[in-house]
Amino acid sequence: MQDTSNIFGIRAIIEAINAGQSLEKIYIQKGLSGPLFSELNTLIKKNNISTSHVPIEKLNHLSKHQNHQGVVAKISPIDFYNLETIFTTINKETPLFLLLDQITDVRNFGAILRTAECTGVDAIIIPNQGSAPLNADAIKTSAGAAFKIPICKVNHLLDAIYFLQAEGIQIVAITEKTDATIYTVDLNKPTALIMGSEHKGITSSILKIADAKAKLPLLGDIASLNVSVACGVALYEAVRQKFS
Incomplete structure (x- = not known):
């Protein structure tokens, strides 16, 4: 460190x-x-x-x-990984990736890292520009997960998505812009989940190329969840399906 x-x-x-x-x-x-x-x-x-x-x-x-x-x-307090290099080191039948589309709040970023490590995410992918810095606040909020899970920086998330799709990874966008819920999508296969920014959600160009879209059902009056909470719900649904 x-x-x-x-x-x-x-x-x-x-x-x-x-x-x-x-x-x-x-x-x-x-x-x-x-x-x-x-x-x-x-x-x-x-x-x-x-x-x-x-x-x-x-x-x-x-x-x-x-x-x-x-x-x-x-x-940087950590070394970032190359996506293609880290991909070759993953030896799982059903790897799980997490793409963060311009998450800008450092505490949300840290909380997502912590949940991702707890749910067995194999790598987190963030864009080179426009993401929250991995600073002391993010690392503290991650409870050390920042040092345990590979974080890959890429120039463009679109290129990362095309690479993952070419390698047989399904891309699932967590968005309210769909009728399908997270519980109807098969996550028990090689998957990459995409979480959008706190204010704008997932970029439209990324939504267009996602293999599936899924929303979290909201039963109250508030229109959205905090992104780190939403990410936790989605990741634990992937865990639940692995144990079903």
């Missing part, structure tokens, strides 16, 4: 990337340019590292006003 900390300075970050350091995000000063930054930017794209363009005040705060040269990188 690594301590969560920052690296600042273009050359230092280039060296960290080349050394294989896992970076959660790189903060870049708006309008930054130059040959050394171009070298860094090439490495960022090659290694699919999440970035955010911010004003200089943000970088001054992150670096505690040391010479950051317009760039600060946040070290």
Whole structure:
């Protein structure tokens, strides 16, 4: 386990990337340019590292006003996995994956990690951009699950879905935009569940290519569940079907 900390300075970050350091995000000063930054930017794209363009005040705060040269990188407390690589290590007849479509609340993210580990999820897949950071709050909420379950970062969830479908994994979107409930979908086969963001749900382009859609029945007046609770219900239905 690594301590969560920052690296600042273009050359230092280039060296960290080349050394294989896992970076959660790189903060870049708006309008930054130059040959050394171009070298860094090439490495960022090659290694699919999440970035955010911010004003200089943000970088001054992150670096505690040391010479950051317009760039600060946040070290990830865990190493992220390559989806295709982790897929080859899974030796189960009915693997279970979880795709998170831009879950942005860190505590929801941590709670989902905890439930996923408890329900035997083989890997969690998140997009490189637009997801909650795996920071101290997320790790604390996960109760250590963040260190026990493989988390894969991908450039685009659509590409991950196409890969899983090609490998015989059914894609099930948990969404209210269907008449079918979670209890009518066969989850006792190789499956990947998709959970959508707290505010927008699952992206329409992802919904279109899902093999099945399933909703959780709501019997009260409130229109939706918290995403981490909904994820827990869906995952435990998959567990229930395995033991039926």
